Amino acid sequence: xxxxxxxxxxxxxxxxxxxxxxxxxxxxxMDEAILIGINSIFIVAIVSTFIGAVTSVQISYNLDNxxxxxxxxxxxxxxxxxLELAPTITSIVLAGKVGSSIAGGLGTMQxxxxxxxxxxxxxxxxxxxxxxxxxxxxxxxxxLVILAMFLxxxxxxxxxxxxxxxxxxxxxxxxRSDFIPYNILFALIKSVVFAFLVSSISSFKGYYTSGxxxxxxxxxxxxVTNSVIAILIADFVLANLLL
Amino acid sequence: xxxxxxxxxxFNGVKVLDGISGVFETGKTNLLLGASGTGKSVLLKCIVGxxxxxxxxxxxxxxYFTNNKLGIKQEIRRKIGMLFQSSALFDSMTVxxxxxxPLKMLxxxxxxxxxxxxxxxxxxxxxxxxxxxxxxxxxxxMKKRVGIARAIxxxxxxxxxxxxxxxxxxLTALKIDELIKEITEEYGITTIIVTHDMxxxxxxxxxxxxxxxxxxxxEGTRDxxxxxxxxxxxxxxxxxxxMRDAKKIEDEEEExxxxx
Numbered sequence: 001x002x003x004x005x006x007x008x009x010x011x012x013x014x015x016x017x018x019x020x021x022x023x024x025x026x027x028x029x030m031d032e033a034i035l036i037g038i039n040s041i042f043i044v045a046i047v048s049t050f051i052g053a054v055t056s057v058q059i060s061y062n063l064d065n066x067x068x069x070x071x072x073x074x075x076x077x078x079x080x081x082x083l084e085l086a087p088t089i090t091s092i093v094l095a096g097k098v099g100s101s102i103a104g105g106l107g108t109m110q111x112x113x114x115x116x117x118x119x120x121x122x123x124x125x126x127x128x129x130x131x132x133x134x135x136x137x138x139x140x141x142x143x144l145v146i147l148a149m150f151l152x153x154x155x156x157x158x159x160x161x162x163x164x165x166x167x168x169x170x171x172x173x174x175x176r177s178d179f180i181p182y183n184i185l186f187a188l189i190k191s192v193v194f195a196f197l198v199s200s201i202s203s204f205k206g207y208y209t210s211g212x213x214x215x216x217x218x219x220x221x222x223x224v225t226n227s228v229i230a231i232l233i234a235d236f237v238l239a240n241l242l243l
Numbered sequence: 244x245x246x247x248x249x250x251x252x253x254f255n256g257v258k259v260l261d262g263i264s265g266v267f268e269t270g271k272t273n274l275l276l277g278a279s280g281t282g283k284s285v286l287l288k289c290i291v292g293x294x295x296x297x298x299x300x301x302x303x304x305x306x307y308f309t310n311n312k313l314g315i316k317q318e319i320r321r322k323i324g325m326l327f328q329s330s331a332l333f334d335s336m337t338v339x340x341x342x343x344x345p346l347k348m349l350x351x352x353x354x355x356x357x358x359x360x361x362x363x364x365x366x367x368x369x370x371x372x373x374x375x376x377x378x379x380x381x382x383x384x385m386k387k388r389v390g391i392a393r394a395i396x397x398x399x400x401x402x403x404x405x406x407x408x409x410x411x412x413x414l415t416a417l418k419i420d421e422l423i424k425e426i427t428e429e430y431g432i433t434t435i436i437v438t439h440d441m442x443x444x445x446x447x448x449x450x451x452x453x454x455x456x457x458x459x460x461x462e463g464t465r466d467x468x469x470x471x472x473x474x475x476x477x478x479x480x481x482x483x484x485x486m487r488d489a490k491k492i493e494d495e496e497e498e499x500x501x502x503x
Contacts, residue, residue, distance in 0.1 A: 018313070018317075020348070024348070108334075109334075112329050112331060112334075113327040113328070113329050113331040114331050114332075114333055114334070116288075116293050116327065116331065117325065117327060117331040117333075119292075119293055120291050120292075120293065120320065120323055120325045120403075121320065121321075121323075121344075121345050121348065121349065122316075122317045122320035122321050122323075122349060123348055123349075
């Protein structure tokens with residue numbers, strides 16, 4: 001375990017040496033941002049909209065006390081979305097989609113000697129392949145989380161209003177009450193940390209793949225599992241530190 | 244010229260290379276010959292720096308490579324072209340982009356110059372017009388040709404080929420061998436080829452190093468290899484019937500000649 005962690009730290013430090021020119025790094029980062037970001041919009045939109053909708057329905061189901069105003073549904077959907085659902089669930093979904101893709105891609109490059117080809121050319125393969133992925137993830141995850149926030153709160157609105165559990169005015173009043181702007185910052189900090197964890201852990205698992213197709217599959221699975229565990233641990237630590 | 248001296252390498256306590264030394268001459272195709280698992284590919288990787296030897300050194304035209312400063316190693320690496328066993332073409336790039344890649348990353352050529360160079364090397368390997376094809380659209384032989392084109396595109400001084408004709412039919416394998424031989428002589432580069440194919444030895448092997456269980460048991464020319472008295476090498480060479488029959492015919496002819 002400790003040996004793996006040390007290897008991970010050495011791997012991360014290797015990203016910073018023998019880097020490519022800023023122009024190449026920029027172009028590679030943009031390519032990766034498209035792969036990670038644009039290609040994930042659909043799944044993030046679907047997941048966050050439905051999570052917001054389900055949250056709204058379930059809160060209204062549990063609110064059977066006549067003394068609690070119905071606007072509480074909007075308030076709770078907003079709080080849960082900003083603090084937990086948007087950053088954490090989105091990152092877990094991205095760990096599955098992006099993490100497995102990163103590990104699978106790098107693993108395949110490793111077993112088909114494409115990584116060796118880069119090294120023989122005198123190119124630092126970690127800096128060329130991995131650094132743009134990490135930077136792109138750090139740039140794109142917060143954007144996807146912001147999108148997820150809007151869609152989740154919107155999903156809650158649609159589900160609540162359409163099911164007749166809450167009026168439009170009550171929901172809007174709920175999401176506007178006792179708003180703490182810091183929660184947005186907190187969610188974005190979490191998304192940056194999760195982005196780093198998902199991209200670096202998945203890259204690490206993929207880069208050190210050896211063997212054949214079976215090992216690439218194992219690397220992808222390992223990347224998702226480890227990323228999700230890391231997200232949950234970091235979530236707990238950040239909540240304790242920042243709230 | 245590439246010199247290796249006393250190369251040792253072990254993995255998890257298992258000795259793979261055991262004190263290999265040798266000189267690979269410029270303008271010649273130098274073959275690392277041996278059965279599977281004798282350490283040929285590991286030796287090749289030690290020479291190009293993909294694997295660090297436990298002991299020993301590699302020198303490129305008098306410049307020490309192993310354990311030298313990163314800058315000097317980078318400088319030497321830019322003169323290296325390598326054809327991998329699996330061709331190692333970048334899946335996401337077209338043939339043109341694959342060949343252009345080292346020129347773009349390592350050189351200061353303008354776009355037009357790079358494309359000119361890509362077209363020149365593609366023509367040299369007999370793949371004119373294949374610029375926009377993806378690696379997945381190429382046959383095994385074509386992939387090897389693109390691999391060679393990518394290796395020689397940056398005007399390499401040293402060419403390394405890891406089993407260049409593995410997985411190819413005999414005719415295509417022969418063509419790839421001939422192409423490597425022609426390029427070596429045309430550009431005056433130092434070429435090292437890992438192979439276990441006796442056809443390659445007979446066709447293009449200027450100098451052959453025979454490895455057996457991590458040791459170099461024999462080195463010499465292709466003319467001398469058939470008359471060697473090294474038992475392990477003889478077993479390797481004459482393991483197939485074709486070679487045994489050829490040897491038998493040669494011996495009979497020699498006997499007839501001496502009886503006259």
